[in-house]
């Protein structure tokens with residue numbers, strides 16, 4: 001089955017060999033998809049025949065968004081906590097334990113239903129790849145269950161047993177459990193391991209011990225780093241060759257320099273600062289130092305209950321001073337780098353046919369028209385939704 005998408009006004013390829021600027025923009029082109037891959041990109045006048053046709057009507061076509069950071073396996077919500085925060089309460093991460101209790105009490109069907117509803121919600125907003133973490137089970141059975149369910153929805157599954165120490169547990173004993181029986185039970189379903197390295201969660205030594213144990217089990221690494229306070233998370237991520245250091249809200253000069261000279265992406269999660277009414281990370285400082293930046297939603301019931309990459313792009317542009325091109329790049333190619341994937345995040349022959357047709361003539365409209373549903377068609381693995 002082949003599909004011709006023609007009459008494209010602006011094609012964001014993210015491939016500077018193909019087009020102009022950071023986004024590798026091409027104009028008046030057509031794309032042919034065959035099966036789950038891009039087969040051809042070229043001038044509209046030379047388009048080959050195909051089984052089906054999508055007329056882009058001179059609108060913009062982008063790679064599907066790559067949301068490289070989301071916590072979708074949970075039950076319940078924390079609307080009351082959000083309301084209290086907007087009335088002046090601080091965010092501490094303490095509500096993770098509220099969601100833990102609701103998650104443990106939920107059936108598999110409830111957890112899977114909730115997570116798949118969020119994946120569908122994200123897809124309608126242009127997300128074609130989403131990472132899903134555990135982290136609300138916080139015991140062996142419920143962490144393993146969370147990952148088994150997550151693996152039904154994505155290949156990008158992340159073991160986050162080290163989200164917080166559950167109530168009543170001794171911290172040292174819990175770290176031993178995470179590195180031991182919990183890791184053994186979760187590793188079959190997890191591609192990645194992550195630790196919340198921050199005040200009130202895990203310190204540098206604990207984080208290192210858990211990540212090193214996970215790496216020995218064959219998991220790749222990512223770190224929740226420097227969200228609430230400055231700390232060792234970013235430097236540990238770089239030292240352990242983690243694919244991504246996520247949040248990066250409180251970073252030092254040394255942190256920025258370490259990221260700039262590394263293979264570790266800084267994943268910024270502006271939905272979390274929005275929903276916790278916190279200062280945004282300094283994206284300009286990271287970008288200007290040459291750090292690779294990704295944008296992701298952090299979708300979770302506590303600190304960022306949004307599945308919308310367009311919303312995060314709008315925040316990044318308006319409040320973090322990223323250009324529209326930088327934000328779109330970070331939400332697509334940046335996310336792909338944060339997942340160490342080269343088959344997504346770019347549009348070129350051989351790439352996965354994951355793309356969106358915007359109901360707008362350019363990528364700039366994603367930030368220029370915030371809150372407006374601009375995603376008209378989404379192809380995932382070559383299949384229109």
Ligand code: NIG
Pocket residue numbers: 071093095096099196224227272298300301302303304
């Ligand atoms: O990324 N920071 C740690 N974890 C989540 C918050 C989870 C929660 O509050 O439930 C985050 O913001």
Ligand code: FE
Pocket residue numbers: 069071224298300
């Ligand atoms: Fe998170």
